[in-house]
Amino acid sequence: MRLTAYTDYTLRTLMYLGMHRDRLVTIQDIADLHSISKNHLMKVVHQLGLSGIVETVRGRNGGLRLARDPSEINIGKVVRETESDFFMAECFNTEFNTCPLTPGCQLRSALGQATGAFLAVLDQVTLASILTPAPGMAPAMREGVITLQLAP
Template sequence: MRLTSYTDYALRSLIFLGLNRDRLVTIQDIADLHGISKNHLMKVVHQLGVSGMVETVRGRNGGLRLKREPADINIGQVVRNTETDFYMAECFDPNNVGCAYSASCTLKGVLGAATAAYLKVLDGVTLADMLVNVKTAERPGAVSPVIFHPREPVTL
């Protein structure tokens, strides 16, 4: 499964905000760090605000901050809120029933179980979990990649 850039930007924004709880952050700060479009990021941040995860402060010294504690922001929910669908194959789309095998195919069930397992892992992770091992890289404000190990093992 591959996340859209929209979801990727939402997750990066939340991580940045979680690492900078002591100050207001601008959309430009996040865009500059990650080398992404400020205009695209504005749409992402707007949705994070609508969902109640991010608070926006208007005005000359305004910016963004987390509205909820990092432990209260579930990564599985963030992904569900930002992805438009989880159609792993054409047969998952209820408006498209063009597959000749759909009546007897077991692939849809297998892919459905794989998607459920994927989301189950994400449901076991909060923003706080993601911030624990983040280390500042050599560039100021940059974060190094972290390999995350979920708290609970996933059994399929």
């Protein structure tokens, strides 16, 4: 399973905003930290604003901030909203599936279960739970660099 860059940027944005709740953050702040395109982040932030997760403040001193408490932001839900599909193989796309093995394929079932398990783990994770630094990560946390940690 591989998440799209869009989902990756969405999660990085949320994590950065969660770590900087004391101030407004600019898209440029996040783009500079992660060395990613400001244009890509603008699309991410726009969608996060539409979903009600992020509040945007316009103007000279504007920026973004979380519109909800990090404990209310479910990572599984965010991933579902940002991923266009979870087609692990051609057979998951009923519109374009040409595989002749599909009717009795056990692999399709196993991949479907694996995807369900992946999302079930993420459903147990909130933004608040991944803002806790890993051992030895405190200096990096102060700089805004964190890693996604999933609870066991």
